[in-house]
Amino acid sequence: MAIVVESEKACTVNPLKMSQPLGATYAAMGLDACMPVMHGSQGCTSFALVLLVRHFKEAIPLQTTAMNEVTTILGGYENVEAALLNIRKRASPRIIVLCTTGLTETNGEDMEGHLATVRKRKPELNDTELVVVSTPDYLGAFEDGYRRTVTAIVKKLVTPLRTVREQINLLPGSHLSPGDIEELREIVCAFGLQPVVLPDISGSLDGHLDAVWRGTTLGGTTLDQIRAAGASAFTIGVGEQTRDAAQMLEAMAGVPFEIFERLTGLEPNDRLVDRLAQLSGRAVPAKYRRQRSQLLDAMLDSHFYTGGVQVALGAEPDLLLAVGSLLQEMGAELSVCVSTTASASHALLPAREVMLGDLEDMERGASHCDLLITHSHGRQMATRLGKPLMRIGFPVFDRLGNAHRCQIGYRGTLNLIFEIANLMIGKIAHHHPGNWVLPQSSLDCATAARQGNRRT
Template identity: 75%
Template sequence: MASVVESKKSCTVNPLKMSQPLGASFAFLGLDACMPVMHGSQGCTSFGLVLLVRHFKEAIPLQTTAMNEVTSILGGYDNIEAALVNIRKRAAPKVIAICSTGLTETKGDDVDGYIVTVRKRKPELDDTEIVYVSTPDYVGAFEDGYKHAITAIVKALVKPLPVKADQITLLPGSHLSPGDIDELREIIESFGLSVIVLPDISGSLDGHIAPDWRGTTLGGTTLEQIRAAGGSAFTLGVGEQTREGAEALREIAGTPLEIFERLTGLEVNDRFLQRLAQISGKPVPAKYRRQRSQLLDAMLDGHFYTGGVKVAIGAEPDLLLAVGGLLHEMGAELRCCISTTKSPAHALLPAEQVVLGDLEDLERGAADAGCDLLITHSHGRQAAERLNKPLLRIGFPVFDRIGNAHRRMVGYRGTMDFIFEIANLMIDQIVHHHPGDWPLTPEAAAAAAPSAGAGCCGAPLTPTTLAEASA
């Protein structure tokens, strides 16, 4: 179990974390015909919008109440009313989702009260659902905002319904890509189950060319599906950040739940498929038995290049656990772990310590520990260059690579893809530092490893074991 230490620096240098309002907006982007709104200044919204556009390479619908110096002091009711009426008139969304910012939270705007007043004054908003979530950006991080947004959606829109035995609700964590959600949907539906994904960015941020432009999100969880979640027989969550929303569903509709700490790895996917088999009453499809066998082979092939590698990771808690847990199983050493916010997920991380800090902490920790590989988002590229170490980009934002929406890290196939990505990156380093020795024999691979490593089962990597595994 990792101990958690907060960085005591006077200021943040090269921030790792993103804000709560941005995380909440990201969750709202997974709802169909929705318009997310940040209740704050234009600058707050513009900054978040730029990050989302650069990561997904897509047009992002995101509005602001455009608070200024005067309205920040006197209160933002007029701005909220004007924003709601204008958005309803121009874009006609089915859902308007408001998240607060540090500016309006510091003032203490009673947004819930504002919404009640607006509904009385503006009957034209009667056909529009309005969801509000409190997300001050001076506390918490991206994952916290996403977590609170899911809970706000459930509490505002879900009501108890008669249970459908073959319907489940899937709550994906913010660290899952549209490709990850598509993979999980395919797995669940292969058991003959129907699934409601909440929120579903695979419908809105998957990089498709839409036939029209409405000014709102194009795809995602529909309002009807959200309401239908009150009749699901089971709730599955991926990541500790989904527990709060799953428990809200249980309180409202009595839906039983199970939270999977991650779905990147072998054992966790075994448990996931076993749970689906229990819910559906059907055996695990043969294709997943085949995929499991392929993953085992991938772990065997890949651990030659990950065993003993010293890794520095900077990520949100659930993503840190997903990546760090798999690397530990592949024989890597988690020497430096930096995260953004407190989470029960840290207790499950196979590392000595997690520091709540920034990318400067990651750079210094990686240098002190002699790490061979840095793993974080695109803002870590300068640190990797200064340390002359490879960088594996994960998380949000990744703006200097394309295809983020289709990257897959869950399930047997996603885990296998991620192992190949890591192993190939390390092979590139071996080729760079030992160009005359390529292609490597098992003996040379062992000699070129960054340190005396361990295999996926804890056995030391030696020329003998490498040769036996290759035979």
């Protein structure tokens, strides 16, 4: 169990965390025909938009209520009404997710009251679902905004229905990529089950070209599917951040649930396929038995290069747990762990300490480490320290293919292990050019890596 400590610095120097409104927007992007709206200044929205576009290399539908000095002081009702009417007229979304920012939260606006008044004054909005989420960006982080938004969507839109035995809900955490979600869906369908994925960014942010254009999200969980989630026989959540939404589903529609703290690694995927076999009454398909044996072989081949390696890791809580636990199982040591916000996931991390801080905190403790793992804002740190950097999480804007990375399931775990091991092999090759040989044991590998560090 890791001890959680907070950085005592007066300011953030090199940010690790992203804001709650950005996490809320990310969740809304997984709904079909949806328009996320930030109730705040244009600058807040522009910053989020730039990060999403750079990460996914896709057009991102995102609007703002464009608050200014006057409306911030006098109240932003008129801006909310005007934004909703303009969005409906121009884009015709089926769902609008309105998330607050620090600007409007500090002002103490009654957002539920605003929407109720808009409904009465403008009946033409009655064919559009409106979901409001409180996401002040001076509290919490990306994962918190995502969690609150998914929970608000469930509370607002899910309808209790008669149970469909073959249908289950999948609640993916914000740390899962479109490729991860597609892999999870494929695993569930292989057992003859029908998944309702909420939210489903694999349909909207998977990097596909389409002849159809519209001003809203194109793909994702439809409004009918969200409502039908109340008919599912079971809910599977991936990450502690999905617990609130799963509990809300259980309270509203009586749908039991299980939270998988991670789906990266051997043991959690064994639990997943066992649970799916139990729910479906079917045996585990031969395909996944084969993938499991391939993962075991990959772990055997790669542990020579990960055993004894000291790692500095900076990520959102659930991603920190997923990657950190796998590294520990592969013999690595989690020397430095930095996260963004408080979470029950930290209690499960196999490390001595987790610091809630920034990338400067990570850099200060990582001088002796062999490998750095964080998002793209850690690239300057890696250059200064002369360490290899593995990019994970959000945002990753200096690499292509983020939508298609798969790091869950047996196959995704295998991909991740090879990526880490190959980074360590590359590090050894860099410091021992020419006629070098692969180490024959994890001790040899770790020793070679540290010798390379000393020479630089």
